[in-house]
Amino acid sequence: MPAESEVLNDVFTNGIIGPHTKMLGPVADGGRIRFVTTPGCWGPMLTPTLRGGHEVNIPVAVEGADIGDAVAIRIESIRVRSRASSSGEDKPVEGTYIGDPYVAKKCPVCNEPWPEFRIEGIGEEAIRCRRCGAPVAPFRMINGYTMVFDDERRFGVTVDRRVAEEIARKA
Numbered sequence: 093m094p095a096e097s098e099v100l101n102d103v104f105t106n107g108i109i110g111p112h113t114k115m116l117g118p119v120a121d122g123g124r125i126r127f128v129t130t131p132g133c134w135g136p137m138l139t140p141t142l143r144g145g146h147e148v149n150i151p152v153a154v155e156g157a158d159i160g161d162a163v164a165i166r167i168e169s170i171r172v173r174s175r176a177s178s179s180g181e182d183k184p185v186e187g188t189y190i191g192d193p194y195v196a197k198k199c200p201v202c203n204e205p206w207p208e209f210r211i212e213g214i215g216e217e218a219i220r221c222r223r224c225g226a227p228v229a230p231f232r233m234i235n236g237y238t239m240v241f242d243d244e245r246r247f248g249v250t251v252d253r254r255v256a257e258e259i260a261r262k263a
Contacts, residue, residue, distance in 0.1 A: 095120035095155035102128035103150050106143045118153035124168075125152050134178065137194060138219055140207050140228045145194030172245055176259045180236025188230040201226035214260040 099119045119125055130136065130147045137145045154163055184193040187200030199207045199221040208222040217227040238256035239248040251259075 093118065096123065098124045098126065099152055100126045100128070101149045101152055104129075105148045105150050108144055109148060109151065113150060115151045115153045118155045121155045121157075123155075137182070137231060138229045140188075140197045140199070140209050140219065140221075140230065142197075143195055143206060172241075174241075176238060176240045176251075177248075178233075178236060178238040178256065180233045182231040183234045185230055185232055188228060193230040197228070197230050199224060199226055199228050214257060 095118045097120050099117050101116055103116065105113060117125075127149055129149055133146045136142050136147045157163055185200075188197060190196040190198055190205075196205075197207070198205045202221060202224040204221060204223050207228055209219050209228055210222050211218050212220055216229065216232050219229040220226060221228045237250050238259060239250050240255075240259070241248045
């Protein structure tokens with residue numbers, strides 16, 4: 093396959109990368125890779141179908157590079173598209189995982205591993221098993237905050253619960 097001068101990578105793994113992982117590309121030596129990724133880890137951590145706690149784009153092959161070679165990467169720009177972000181301290185929910193709550197998620201009612209899901213409303217029980225309807229988020233936020241940012245992303249302000257819930261309803 094001929095190398096491309098630019099490769100767009102908006103494809104995520106299921107949280108695990110290894111020799112089995114299909115790569116995009118190859119990108120030409122000196123070419124560009126444009127990554128589109130999620131704005132943070134909470135989405136993948138709460139997404140019961142994903143087998144990893146963080147979003148990971150699939151690898152991109154580089155023309156002429158072999159296993160063990162070093163590849164220099166220069167970041168030209170980062171564009172943040174989110175106007176709000178939330179984070180905090182989480183606590184695993186018993187019954188929603190086997191072993192590692194970031195990786196081995198399951199429905200606490202029908203025991204479906206990595207269950208398909210639907211979203212109903214906002215809040216801790218909004219992520220529900222598509223099969224039986226039970227809440228399946230493997231974590232609950234025990235101390236959290238939401239911030240909004242100015243258009244230039246020069247500063248952020250923490251908002252109260254009412255504003256955070258309004259943002260969530262319009263997500």
